Amino acid sequence: MDYLVTKEEVTKALRKVIDPELGVDVVGLGLIYEVTIQNEGLVLITMTLTTPGCPLHDTLVNGVKSAVQSLPTVEKVDVNLVWEPEWSPEKMSPEIRKLFF
């Protein structure tokens, strides 16, 4: 492997994962709390969902995994799903928030 994946590349890949109900990507929604690049192509994503017991639980988590896994320099992706701090609409990016109100 020539180089390790960068956070920017991971974030760009994550923008392909869209919440089908809201029509917004998981990064813009503020669901991604942290991206950690570990050695040997391991990426750890810490994320949340808009609400515990979200019907899109499996779909979004697997979408995140698939999107990052598709990067050629990534060997393994782990998703750490957390509920604290709790997600709130304030975590959306300002330009996405404008779309709602």
Next chain:
Amino acid sequence: MNITTGTLVGKDQTKSNFYLPFSFIITSFLSLFVFSIFLIVGGPLFEGATIRSAVGIGAVHLFILGFATTLAMGAVYQLVPVVTNETLYSIRLGVLHYFLFTTGSIGILIGFFQFHPLIIIGSSILAVTGVVIFLANIFLTIKKANAFTSILFATISSFVYLLLTVVSGLLMGVNFAFSLFLTHHSSLLATHIWFGFVGWFLFLIVGFSFKMLPMFYLAHGYPIKLQKWILIVLHLSLVVITVNFFLQLGFVVLICGLGLFLIALGLYRFHIYQIQQKKFKRNPGKGITLTVYALDAFILFVVISIGALFFKPSLFQSLSFLTAISVLYLFGWVGVTILGYLSKIVPFLWWTFCFGERVGKEDVPSLHQMIDEQIIFYRLLFLSIMVILLASSIYFQLPMLAFISQVCLGLCIIFYFAHILKVFTYS
């Protein structure tokens, strides 16, 4: 940022969470389709301004058991694993429940259309067994997750009332066949209708909305204290009215029970207002917006009905009045609410099935692209108008208008479904 340790997520449960709910949902669609055809070509169901004929009762059961109950069961199989974040206790028990309940329901319908008490009794036993298995499966799932919430309390409550509805129906069948306790027949009938119409459907709708409305409104930080009081008062109203059916404690007790029912509805509407105050999305979806309007209309309808009964108690004995309010409640409020929620649930389930594994790998459609909610809104509005016309013509005893509105209602349901089925063209 303070990030607490969460769970490393692995196994995808998308597919296994799809087949069981969808089996119930497809079966319910078929039942509703048959019901609609029956409304269109089955001849007048409301002759003499009542629906007491065997065929009429069969048609109502087709709507309640075949469509609404089957659909609700599918929705619960989808919702409970989501709310508890736990897999269903047993898929096999779910499949067994499906076959027992479907066979039992078909048997009950055949029993009604031929008016054969023994077929009704045998089929009811199958349906009761199915409901008991279902209750056990859901309860064990909740216990496994150790996550008992108001939503789950409402869901379990609704299924207890469903069980009691089927049991009281079964006892009525036994009564018809063997004349064991004739003095309680009317009380059993009233309990059967009250638990079936109100206990089963209302708790389920309330419980579902506790979860779904905040999601669709994207509401956060709303108070939830009221939820348990809504459920407690609703239980109280059901118990007071049912006790009165058997002990005949008098008009005042009945009005108190109905008053409690109205208080529960008022608290429920206030809780929705609390959710709306904390909403982040302007539009939760037109179908969902319509269900909130339908609730407002339902509360107004309950106020008027209680007022009418208070000033004219003889209406309790008026079959045309009781049939009209049943039609408004069942095909109007319950029907519109279920169909409104369906406009969200069907695209979501189909999207999850078809596109769930493709997210992040390729472009996938959004739910809004899969269904035009404006069209859903207007079609459900047409349907509501037809229900009001049907109920009015039953109350004022206008059989020809009742028949025309019955046929139009059947056409409206098919018209609505034609749009819902378009969702399946996406793959």
